[in-house]
Amino acid sequence: MTTTADLESLLAAHEDDAFSPGTLARLDEREAFPDGAVRLLDDAGLPAHYVLTPDGDFSRTVELLRTVARRDLTVAIAHGKTFLGAAPVWVAGTADQVARLAERVRAGEAVCWGLTERDHGADLLASEFTAVAEAAADPIAGGGWRLTGEKWLINNATRSTLACVLARTDPAGGGRGFSLFLVDKRQLPEGSWLDLPKVRTHGIRGADISGFALDGAPVPAEALIGEPGDGIAVVLKTLQLTRIACTALSLGAADHALRLARDFAMGRELYGRRLADVPHVRRILGRAAAAALTVEAVSLLSARSVHTLPGELSATSALTKAYVPTLTQQTLTSLGELLGVRGFLTSPPGGGFAKLERDHRICAIFDGSTVVNRAALLNQMPRLVRQLSRRRADTEGVRAAADLTSPLPPFDRDRLTMLSVTGCSAVQVLPDVADRIRAQGPPQAGPLVDRMLAELARLETESADFVPVAGGLPSTAFGIAEAYERAYAAAACLLLWLENPPLRTGRLGTDGLWLRACLTALLGGNDDEVFDALAGVVLDTPAPEFTLWGGLA
Known part of the structure; x- marks a missing residue:
């Protein structure tokens, strides 16, 4: 099977031909399909990862697609669509249908x-x-x-x-x-x-x-x-997988945008001063980096939950698909302002960002728009709130999802459900996770965790009497959905920090830097010191991606 390192090396080796930014830009101008890049991915064996076998790793499929997306979103969307088209068979096909389709997908058929x-x-x-x-x-x-x-x-x-x-x-x-x-x-x-x-x-x-x-x-x-008669039910269960898979596109876009912004800040001088040394610029970069790490944490936890918490995916997939593309698009907007006029150019030196930002807008619409996914979450909100108030959760499932080195159980499609009976365990364990952070976490994270728990209590109070309205939802209800998404994002960050000791080391992990930055951004805070420090890591990171995953991949 293809590894992310193998794929990254292959794409790097073809930066002068099929994956040349210039070649891809010219194809885009002509509205021409990227045949060369797609054939290269076929030859690399990427289609094999679109076959969701019981012993497979869905999170690795997401990571591979992210690797392509950070090079070019059009190629990732064109190639990755095969997973979306084939997924209903993985969810509801007979053994013979699965076997026959798997053979054809592995052979590169779209x-x-x-x-x-x-x-x-x-x-x-x-x-x-x-x-x-x-x-x-x-x-x-x-x-x-x-x-x-x-x-x-x-x-x-x-x-x-x-x-x-x-x-x-x-x-x-x-x-x-x-x-x-x-x-x-x-x-x-x-x-x-x-x-x-x-x-x-x-x-x-x-x-x-x-x-x-x-x-x-x-x-x-x-x-x-x-x-x-099973069609609608199979579609809805399949969307629980494809909505999480779509986050790979946003993660790749965030990687690409951060790299462009970093290179611009490092190479540009303004009034005799390097742009990377301007405090305001560093804060923009730091906040963007915090957003990128937050959406990565959400995507990681959700992708692994496909194996460990499949019965909760009706809620998890909806909030993930609403949250990740939305925050990523906001991040692209802020980085575009940093790039200034270069962010609007369709040719070098800034054309790569203009195409990236334009292409990513479609990601919020794929497999249900943000509004559609928030409505799907709100339709389950009464049950989610009841489970939150009861403080019940599948703690083992959550821990297995958060521990990035833990072997994943086989994917069990029979555990997919239309509605989550157990709620959303990651949000429901937040109070217990907060206690663990106070005992084990960096002291600087304590006040942030307290504020996050206050937000959770406010969410619980405001949504206690919420009842979905047939025929439509009031606009005010979507604030409840957004607050629930932020609670899940906070849980993802806290759980990853607790369950993965390597994420507490190095420049990102020391003193809980990445965790504090993510929580600060989630709470709408303005900690200049933490964002400046995170920007420093971005500016000193030559890798094509800025990631938590890299330390464990």
């Missing part, structure tokens, strides 16, 4: 996920794409299906050989009115599949964002994923 439609967007229950059972046969006993309709704004719609498609199988619709099918385009008769034109987009211009239309396309019974 898979797309046909969910959205031109007139309905994310409203999957309004989908009009249909699948009709062959009249002469019972589909369960071996009959086939006829698929008709259009899917639009689909990544890799044209280039893929396989498509996982959501179709209405009951004219009445509803939660049990849809099913999923894995369609092999090469087995369809001529004329039954029509590729729709590529859609011009503001960002990720070279990606294959297009669509397809089917007209009575025949598919065999074994194309059905799960049972008839």
Whole structure:
């Protein structure tokens, strides 16, 4: 299997050809697909990591995709889409379906996920794409299906050989009115599949964002994923995986942006003074670094929770997908202000940032927008608050997720649920974690932990009487979701610090520097000293990434 070090070395070796910033920029200008970069990733064996086997490591898949994303988001999105398209089979496919698809994915075949439609967007229950059972046969006993309709704004719609498609199988619709099918385009008769034109987009211009239309396309019974009527449930469970996988894109974008800002600050002088020595600039860099480490902590804990706390992913994945791209985009904005006019140039010396910032905006929309994910979290808030007040949690599952050196248990898809019965253990252990930090942590972290617990108590009070409203949520409710996301982010930072002794060493770990910086930023504080110290580490770090993971990878 490919390691992150192997992949990083390979990409570095191709900085003058397939992964040359200039080459990728020119492809972007022409809105051309990055064929060379994608072939290189195929040859490197990256597709094998899109196969979610029970003995695999989902967090390693996220880290590998992050490695690509820090080079170019378009390439990462174009290549990584295969995981999203194949994931429903890992969640609900038969053993034979899993084996056959795994072989084709490992061989580099692209898979797309046909969910959205031109007139309905994310409203999957309004989908009009249909699948009709062959009249002469019972589909369960071996009959086939006829698929008709259009899917639009689909990544890799044209280039893929396989498509996982959501179709209405009951004219009445509803939660049990849809099913999923894995369609092999090469087995369809001529004329039954029509590729729709590529859609011009503001960002990720070279990606294959297009669509397809089917007209009575025949598919065999074994194309059905799960049972008839399972479609919406399988989609929602699959999103619990793909939403966490999407954080790799934001982590890579943060790595790239910090590197560009660091290089600019180190190489630029203003009035005879190096920009890196200007206090205001250092504070911007330090705060951005704290944000980057915070989203990494959230992503790490959530990705490992796929193995250790799968029953809680309905809540964890929603808050993770809402939080990570949102904070990353805010961080890109602040770094763009630091870069000044160079951040808006489409050619050197600042063109890399302009493309990066533009491309990342789409990440908040993938697999449910921030609003959609916060609404999903709020719909579970009464249960989450009850579990928080009871102080119950799966402490072993949380510790296994937080200990980055602990072997992960096999991924168990049967433990995925539509709603989390046990709440969100990471948030629910915060009071106990605070006690451990006071006993074991750096003294400087004590006041920050106290403030975080006060925020948690306020969240518990304000959400105690919250009841989701059918047909919509008041705008004020989203403040509750944001506060819950911050509580999870704080828990992720505290847990990683406690469970990983190597993260307490070196310049980042001594005196709890990274932990204090992350908590300060989460609380909206302005500790110039801690941000200045963190900026110093950024400026002295020549690696392509600024990461907690590096010390343990």
